[in-house]
Every structure is written in structure tokens, then in C-alpha cells.
Amino acid sequence: MAHELYTRTNQKIFFAGLALESLRKAEAGEAVNAQALVQAEREAALFHLYGAVLGLCHEIAGYYKTAEANAPRVELLLNPETLQASPSPELSELLEIAQQPESWLARLLAAHAGLFQPPQAPKTAKVDPTLPLITAVSVQEEPQSLSREELESWRQQLKQLVLRYRGSLSEC
DSSP states (O other): OOOOHHHHHHHHHHHHHHHHHHHHHHHHOOOTTHHHHHHHHHHHHHHHHHHHHHHHHHHHHHHTTOTTTTOSSHHHHSSHHHHHHSOOHHHHHHHHHHTSTTSHHHHHHHHHHHTTSOOOOOOOOOOOTTSOSOOOOOOOOOOOSSOHHHHHHHHHHHHHHHHHHHHHHOOO
């Protein structure tokens, strides 16, 4: 593999596509461990999408030769302090997108951060203390917060952004 910054971004976008294809197959499959495969592929796709965003940030920071060009996390590059020290229009646009809570990038960053949170029981209202302590519960699947279609949409939007940025960053 070449040692150019763009190769890592390309690789991560490709890997996210592979994970999404495996997710599609796992959702359609009847394997005993299908639910585990679905979760694993969803997390893999999210991991690679985050890596692609980080790779894009590295491309941009490398082009402008910013001091933080080797930051290990997107959040270290996409913050007002970093942009004030080393301004770039592309990173500024990415920060603006990331600061809009309903944008694809903000949702991707939040979902990735959620991978590192411990599982939490759903909050329930206080119950009458006279009720029995042990109750029957029904085991149902939790609703999936991220669909394959949403992850693919994020991948496509990222690909479009990468192509647009590369067009403006290339030296002719």
C-alpha cells in the first residue's frame, strides 16, 4: 500500500462497504448466530466509517501541514481551538457539519462514541414498594438504532465529500 494519506481514507471507505455487505447478508441469513453477526457487522461498519472520517481529516491536515496532522481521533481535529490555530476551509466545514446534531456526521460521531459506553438498563419509573420484587419480563429485541441503509447513506455522503475535497485540494 502506498504511503499517501488518501490511501487510508479509501481503504476505510472500502472496508465499510464490505462490512455493510456482510451486514446485509447477516440480516437475510437464518444462522443461529445471526443476531450477533448483525451487531458485529454494524459495529465494524461504524468503526470503518469513523476511520474514513479520520483519514479525511488527516488528508486535509496533511495538505495544510497543520501541527495536529497526526491526531488519533476526529474530535481532536474537529474543534474550534484546533481550527483557530490552523484554519482550513475543509476542516471548518466538517466542524460545522459535526456541530449540527441531526447531520450525518454528528450522528456518526455520536454512534461511534456510544460504542465505548457500557450497556445501560432502560430508565423506569419508581414502582409501588408493596409490589413483589421479582417480576416476569418479556425478552424482546431492542430496536436497532442504526439501520444498514442509514450507514450506507453516511458512507455515500462521505464519499461525495471526499471527492469534492480532493478536487479542491489537488494542485494543478
